[in-house]
Amino acid sequence: MKSPRVFLEGLFEAAIASAQPENCVPPYLPENISGRLVVIGAGKASAAMARAVERSWDGPLEGLVVTRYGYSVPCERIEIAEAAHPVPDEAGMRAAMRMMNYVSALGEEDTVLCLMSGGGSALLPLPAPGISLEDKQKINRALLKCGATISEMNCIRRHLSMIKGGNLAAAASPARIINLLISDVPGDDPSNIASGPTIFDSSAPSDAIAIVNHYGIELPASAKLHLERAQTRHSPEYALKSVAKQPETHIIAAPLLGLRAAAERSISQGIPAYILSDSIEGEASDVGTVMAGIARHVANHMHPFKTPCLLLSGGETTVTLNGHGRGGRNVEFLLSLALNLNKQPGIYALAGDTDGIDGIEEIAGAYCDPATLKRAEDMMISPHEALANNDAHGFFESIGDSVITGPTLTNINDFRAILVTDETFPALDDADKD
Numbered sequence: 064m065k066s067p068r069v070f071l072e073g074l075f076e077a078a079i080a081s082a083q084p085e086n087c088v089p090p091y092l093p094e095n096i097s098g099r100l101v102v103i104g105a106g107k108a109s110a111a112m113a114r115a116v117e118r119s120w121d122g123p124l125e126g127l128v129v130t131r132y133g134y135s136v137p138c139e140r141i142e143i144a145e146a147a148h149p150v151p152d153e154a155g156m157r158a159a160m161r162m163m164n165y166v167s168a169l170g171e172e173d174t175v176l177c178l179m180s181g182g183g184s185a186l187l188p189l190p191a192p193g194i195s196l197e198d199k200q201k202i203n204r205a206l207l208k209c210g211a212t213i214s215e216m217n218c219i220r221r222h223l224s225m226i227k228g229g230n231l232a233a234a235a236s237p238a239r240i241i242n243l244l245i246s247d248v249p250g251d252d253p254s255n256i257a258s259g260p261t262i263f264d265s266s267a268p269s270d271a272i273a274i275v276n277h278y279g280i281e282l283p284a285s286a287k288l289h290l291e292r293a294q295t296r297h298s299p300e301y302a303l304k305s306v307a308k309q310p311e312t313h314i315i316a317a318p319l320l321g322l323r324a325a326a327e328r329s330i331s332q333g334i335p336a337y338i339l340s341d342s343i344e345g346e347a348s349d350v351g352t353v354m355a356g357i358a359r360h361v362a363n364h365m366h367p368f369k370t371p372c373l374l375l376s377g378g379e380t381t382v383t384l385n386g387h388g389r390g391g392r393n394v395e396f397l398l399s400l401a402l403n404l405n406k407q408p409g410i411y412a413l414a415g416d417t418d419g420i421d422g423i424e425e426i427a428g429a430y431c432d433p434a435t436l437k438r439a440e441d442m443m444i445s446p447h448e449a450l451a452n453n454d455a456h457g458f459f460e461s462i463g464d465s466v467i468t469g470p471t472l473t474n475i476n477d478f479r480a481i482l483v484t485d486e487t488f489p490a491l492d493d494a495d496k497d
Contacts, residue, residue, distance in 0.1 A: 067411035067432060067482055068413075068432070070329075070332065070482065071411060071412070071430065071480050071482060072430070072466065073328060074325040074328050074329055074373075074413070074480050075325070075413055075415055075417075075427075075428075075466070075468075075478055077324045077325050077327075078322065078324050078325045078417060078475070078478050079417050079468070079471045079473060079475075081316070081320050081321050081323070081324035081475075082108075082245060082317075082320055082321055082417065082474075082475045084115040084245070084316075084472065084473065085114075085115045085118070087115075087245065088112050088116060088119070088178075088243060089115060091243050091313045091315055092116065092119055092120060096122065097172050098169075098171075098173040098238075099123065099125065099172075099173045099174070100120070100122065100123065100124055100125075100173075100174050100176060101125055101126050101166065101169060101173060101174070101175050101176070101238075102116055102124065102125070102126030102127075102128065102141050102176045103127055103128060103162050103166065103175060103176070103178070104126075104129075104177060104178030104180075105128060105129045105130070105158075105178075105179060105180075105182070105186045105257055105260070106178075106179055106180030106182045106183040106186065106245070106257055106474065107130060107131050107148070107180055107420075107470075107471075107472070107473070107474045108134075108181070108245050108418075108472055109129065109130045109179070109180055109186075110128060110130040110135050110136045110138070110143045110472070111134075111136055112128070112180065112243065113126065113128045113136075113138050113141040113143065113178060114137070114138050116141070116176065116178070117138055117140055124140045125141065126140075126141040126165075127141070127144065127161060127162055127165055128141060128142075128143060128144070129143075129144040129145065129146050129155060129158040129162075129186045130143065130144075130146075130182075131145065131146070131147075131148040131182055131186065131470075132146070132148075133470055134472065144157075144158040146158055146185075147185065147186075148182045148186055149182075149185050149203065149207060150185065150203050150204060151188035151196065151200060151203060152200075153196060155186050155187060155188050156188050156189060156190075159187045159188060159189040159226050160189065162187070163189065163225075163226060163231065166234050166235035166238065167234045167235070169235055169238035170237065170238065171237045171238065173238040173239070174238060174239045174240075174241065175235050175238050175239065175241070176241050177240060177242045177260070177310075178243050179242065179243075179244050179245070179256050179257040179260065180244070180245035180247065180256070180257065180473070180474050181245070181246075181248075181257070181418060181476070182247075182418070182474060183257025183260070184217060184220050184227070184257050184258040185203060186257075187226055187257065187260060188224070189225045189226040189227075190223065190224065191223050191224060191225050191289050192225075192289075193285045193289060194223055194283070194285045194286055194289060195285065198283040198286055201283055202219070202220075202223065202280075202282060202283065205280050205281060205282075206219065206220075207384075207390075208384040209279075209280055209383065210346065210381045211278055211280075211381065212249075212344055212379070212381060213255060214248065214249075214250075214255050215274045217255045217258040217259075218266050218270055218271050218274055219274055220258045221258050221266070221271075222264075222266070222270075222289075222290060223286055223290070227257075227258035227259060227264075228254070228258065228259055228260075228262075228263075229259060229260070229261065229264055231260035232260070232261035232262070232263075232310055235261075236308070238308075239311075240261055240311065241311045241313075242261055242262070242311065242312040243313055244312065244313065244314050245314075245316045245473060245474060246314050246316065246317040246318065246475065247379070247417075247418070247474045247476045249318075249341075249343070249344055249378045249379055249476070250342050251314050251317045251318075261310050262310065262312065268290050268293035272290050272291075275290075316473065317475060318341040318342070318377035318475045318476045318477075319377070320475065321475045321478060322338045322377050322478070323338070325375055325478070325480060326338060326373070326375060329373045334371050334372065334373050334482070335369075335371070336373040336375060337368055337372060338375045338376070339357075339374055339375065339376045340376050340378060341376070341377040341378060342377070342378045343376050343377065343378035343477075344378055344380060344381070345380055345381070346380065346381060346383065347380035347381065347382050347392040347393070348382075348395055348450060349399075350380050350396055350399075351396040351397065351398070351399025351400040351403060352399055352400075352403050354374070354396075354400055354481060355400045355402075355403030356403070357374065358374065358410050358412075358481050358483050359404065361483045362407065362409055370483050370484050371482070371483065371485070372482075372483055372484075373480060373481070373482055374480070374481040374483065375478075375479065375480055375481075376479045377475075377477050377479065378476060379392070379476050379477055380392045380393075380395075382422070382453060385451075385453065386451055386453040387452060387453075387454075388449070388452040388453035388454025388455070388457060389422065389453070389454055389456040389457060390422035390424075390456070391421040391424055391426070391455055391456045392416075392422065392477065393416055393421045393477055393478075393479070394414070394421055394422075394426075394429045394455035394456050394458075394459055394465075395455045396414050396477075396479065397412060397413075397428070397431050397455065397459070398429075398446060398450050398458055398459070399450060400412055400414075400431065401431040401435045401436060401446065402436070402446055404433075405436070406433050406435075406436055406437065407433060409433070409483065409484050409485050410432075410433065410481065410483050411430075411432045411433075411481070411482040411484075412430070412431050412479070412480065412482070413430045413431075413478075413479075414428045414477065414478065414479045414480075415427040415428025415429070415466050416428060416474075416476070416477055417471060417473060417476060418470075418471055418473065419467075419468040419469055419470050419471040422456070424456050425467070426456060426460070426465050426466070426467055427466045427468045427471075428465075428466045428478075429455070429459035429464050429466055430459075431459075431464060435462065435464065438462045438463075438464075439461075439462055442461060444458060444462065446458060
């Protein structure tokens with residue numbers, strides 16, 4: 064049997080593989096196209112999605128998608144642009160302007176195939192009138208630090224943008240729009256995937272103002288003024304409710320798909336698996352505390368599941384940055400989990416972001432086991448100080464337990480796997496025996 068770490072890393076790989084665009088995109092490609100087929104998109108998976116379209120589409124094809132630096136893949140007919148994430152840059156704003164101009168020239172016979180995935184919000188910055196790119200960058204940094212949920216962050220982003228919240232779809236009218244979305248948000252709400260450039264925004268400016276006030280976010284004066292003056296959800300020229308044809312939307316991959324793939328892999332290797340939820344939110348350290356309690360209960364009482372078993376969960380936790388560490392919600396969850404398990408035998412865990420980037424680090428996540436705290440003690444590293452300083456990345460990197468995947472070319476949010484077993488189970492062997 065494999066060691067616990069190899070076993071859990073294999074499950075993480077299975078989850079990522081389940082959401083690869085080359086498998087998810089082709090079944091949803093349109094038929095009976097009479098005019099131009101134009102591909103647009105944004106997100107960490109968008110370039111791979113564009114490549115999947117090219118490989119499956121024989122007819123005329125053109126378009127523009129923007130992805131994160133380092134996530135580009137070669138395409139022949141669709142232009143791939145790169146921009147910054149999670150804080151937007153000039154390249155992203157230029158791509159957003161070009162995209163709006165591109166679709167504005169389309170007619171009633173044309174079709175827009177919109178490929179959106181996680182990360183698209185930062186990659187398509189097009190500030191509302193009076194708001195500068197520098198203002199948007201300040202807002203994004205504040206949102207990343209305040210502990211707001213992804214739906215709350217995206218609500219604010221939509222109301223400060225000329226492309227999000229359905230504005231891109233309005234610009235493309237009267238063309239037909241088909242949305243192919245890879246979900247990285249709890250609940251798979253299309254309006255929250257890349258802040259919904261081609262999805263009608265049902266929220267109001269007052270909702271964004273309430274979120275700003277709740278978290279005490281310091282908005283630039285230009286953004287405050289824009290929200291205060293906003294009387295409708297969108298300016299009249301971009302109101303999605305007036306488009307000629309309402310978009311057709313498909314969620315082609317989502318967190319639950321990855322968790323199911325991991326569960327199937329676990330079961331095939333003789334470990335029963337249970338999906339607790341695909342949409343857990345909250346402070347990462349708090350979720351770690353709760354999950355440790357569940358794992359201890361299973362280990363100590365064989366309830367509600369018998370051991371050995373695997374506990375799977377997904378969603379998107381948050382980190383309120385109070386320290387000066389490197390952040391990372393999955394590693395912060397895992398460090399909290401390890402502290403609360405307190406070296407309890409027989410419990411192993413892996414947590415990672417399926418896009419390969421946890422927070423702003425080029426590190427997907429980390430692994431922990433009953434010896435994690437002992438390894439840290441031997442190196443005179445304080446897990447409590449690391450957690451208080453929001454530096455779980457530094458902690459796990461120092462003891463050699465970071466999980467690094469590189470660009471995965473997809474994004475179905477957080478992945479958390481906890482293996483609960485007993486010390487006699489063969490899967491606990493330190494070395495592979497396959």
